[in-house]
Amino acid sequence: MPITERTPLLVVQLAPRPRRYTHHTLRRCCTFILGSLLVVAVILFLIPASVWKYVPWAYPFPYAYRDGLSYGELQAILQNTPSPEKLREWSNYYTAGPHLAGKNFSQVLWTREKWKEFGVEDTNIITYDIYINYPLDHRLALLKKKGNWTEVTYEATLEEDILQEDHTTGLPDRIPTFHGYSASGNVTAQYVYANFGMYNDFEDLIKANVSLEGKIALIKYGHIFRGLKVKRAQELGMVGVVLYSDPQEDGEITELNGYEAYPKGPARNPSAVQRGSVQFLSFAPGDPTTPGYPSKPGCPRQDPHDYIPSIPSIPISYKEALPLLKALNGHGPRASDFNEYWHGGGLAHKGVRYNIGPSPEDVVVNLYNQQEYITTPLWNVIGVIKGSVPDEVIILGNHRDAWVAGGAGDPNGGSAALTEIVRSFGEALEAGWRPLRTIVFASWDGEEYGLLGSTEWVEDNLSWLFRTNVAYLNVDVATVGTHFNPRASPLLNKALYEATSLVQSPNQTVKGQTIRDVWDGRIGTMGSGSDFTAFQDFAGVASIDFGFQRGPKDPVYHYHSNYDSFDWMDRYGDPDWHYQVACAEIWSLLAAFLIETPVIGFNTTDYAIGLQEYLDSIKPLAENLPENKRFSFQPLEKSIKNLHNVAVAFDAYAADLSVRLGEDIPWYLWWKKIKLLFEIRGVNNKYKSLERKFLYDKGLDGRNWFKHVVFAPGLWTGYSGATYPGLVESFGAGDSENAERWSVIIQKRLEAAIELLS
Ligand SMILES: *[C@@H]1O[C@H](CO)[C@@H](O)[C@H](O)[C@H]1NC(C)=O
């Protein structure tokens, strides 16, 4: 480590000198200085490397002086350790029983014990007190009023079928169908079919004079985050929401096309219900009573109703939606009379004509929803492997909680992969590996309700993350199909291409090709919907999220349903568990690349390229501004161009440092080597800080928890990324003054980035 190299150099520099001088005092003086230097050198030499880690000016030395395994040896271990059998075993464990947020402490202990057993000694349970709901009771019935009495024409079971072939579907303690953060209530009213419940769908209904106030909305799942459907219905004075899964969303794999339904075949089981949160995700994730600060015991709490609904909602299957849809036949306009976004429902062959309603006055729905709201502990498991450079940190995270006892896809494929990765890194530690940077493993709780565990932890550790966090690598749903689907901050593109080119594709027909070879290379933009949100959008940490999603020919994935189970995964999702292996390998090799290369494996040019592409993609939206108030993109384009220029130079400089580090520098030029190490340190600090430069302190308009000026969830989409949200929202509102204001804010952030890299 640092001292072994420096000690002899000091001696050599000074040793020849005393001979020339005969004067006694001078000679004694020299002897004294030489002796002292020797003593100091010996003392420094004796200080163990583990202590040097805590001396900030010594941090650069590990970039050059390493002990333990080489990068290549580490990669070999990470590639050879994960096995299908082990992944299947971990998945089987996590999906054996219910593990709703804050409800299964034995899985917390199991996770901590496993990580410790695999060699991550420093593993702790970090607890927050969260405001949360659990289901008590519910009812959905179709009623016909007949004079002075009411006939129940349909009573929904609100249950998914129990299948012999799928052992967790029949657990006595299986989790009821319900919505996270849904309001309790008992409403009886006429109802209206509102398509996907998107902002524009409701606008279309208003334009068509369909009366919404006081009615219940019957809405299809899909396209946008479910909580925003409920939010818009509530804003328009509706009193309840029923959400169902239309087979329209299943593409080619439907019963109508001749595929049998699960468990006999790959099509959707008609009784499948999508649970899920109805929090207003695009306004703020995390505990809705503590926006922006951690939910510690005794902390002040606010009224949550800016972030969660006040009208009840309930999820149902398409089987149970049929009677409601059919009762609308012949009432009100037809969806096919509306624009193309309303066309094509998947239940026409079952006698549904997709009329919009409202239902006749004597045909009403009773929606009863009873939720228990409490403040209760929630547990993250955090494991740390200290690196030689303690203030450069890579975090790997996955959530553990699921809506159902299963969750073999969401999220426990990722949990199994994380277990296998900890085991792989443990093997490397055992073989003598000493990581360059610090690794943190996180098993989050409460993601499903609203990214609770990760958001509270980020809010809690914000200053430490600002100072140290290089990247956050998230895997939520590891595998539910064959389509590799990443999204990332462009800083991480290079690392992802690197990692995916080291992993074999599990597709047998393209044997010998890597994931990188068979993937089109497309990387999506960061929105929300998983635990990277607080890292990317609140803390300004370059983040990535990936997994294998369902491709058009893959079996239907029963998202948030009892059929997202171990048995489904074993038969349809990933029968050989090879995609799970691939996912684990990509994840660990991506981490290793970021942990081990002395110059952080980022590329700022890719960021500048991304910024220009995002800008091009939002240009058409400016058409929405008033005719006489044309918006000029030129100032922004100029700043992006300047950023591009400094980024190219910066990456070239960083690449050159890497090359020089690999070259042999003669020992007598020792100061050159030390200068090089400090230059690398400087470059790494800049790579680490670049993403932070895009944070705007005051946050986005009307949702100031979100601080990033480039990435945020779409205000009315929730999952998918909106780029330059401040601009996009101003365009949407036709507010050119605000668009100019955001243009200036974004330019300032770009200038800060340019200054950093110059
Ligand atoms: C907790 O999870 C384990 C493992 O999945 C399961 O066996 C157990 O039934 C669950 N416990 C509770 C209380 O739900």
Ligand SMILES: *[C@@H]1O[C@H](CO)[C@@H](O)[C@H](O)[C@H]1NC(C)=O
């Ligand atoms: C309801 O109306 C019917 C006839 O209209 C009448 O025979 C019956 O007694 C009424 N029931 C009640 C409970 O008022």
Ligand SMILES: *[C@@H]1O[C@H](CO)[C@@H](O)[C@H](O)[C@H]1NC(C)=O
């Ligand atoms: C819901 O309200 C109706 C009256 O509108 C009432 O008859 C019914 O009992 C209520 N349901 C529950 C479970 O309280």
Ligand SMILES: *[C@@H]1O[C@H](CO)[C@@H](O)[C@H](O)[C@H]1NC(C)=O
């Ligand atoms: C809606 O109502 C307004 C005013 O009552 C009327 O002018 C308009 O034509 C109606 N639109 C439709 C689509 O019926």
Ligand SMILES: *[C@@H]1O[C@H](CO)[C@@H](O)[C@H](O)[C@H]1NC(C)=O
């Ligand atoms: C995160 O914050 C908690 C609470 O302040 C603290 O105990 C913990 O050490 C922090 N984690 C890290 C990795 O610094």
Ligand SMILES: *[C@@H]1O[C@H](CO)[C@@H](O)[C@H](O)[C@H]1NC(C)=O
């Ligand atoms: C495997 O690769 C072949 C050739 O590219 C492709 O046609 C096929 O759809 C792939 N299969 C899967 C399951 O991805």
Ligand SMILES: *[C@@H]1O[C@H](CO)[C@@H](O)[C@H](O)[C@H]1NC(C)=O
């Ligand atoms: C950075 O990215 C740009 C654009 O993709 C590429 O041309 C350049 O070679 C990359 N530089 C490094 C050091 O990877």
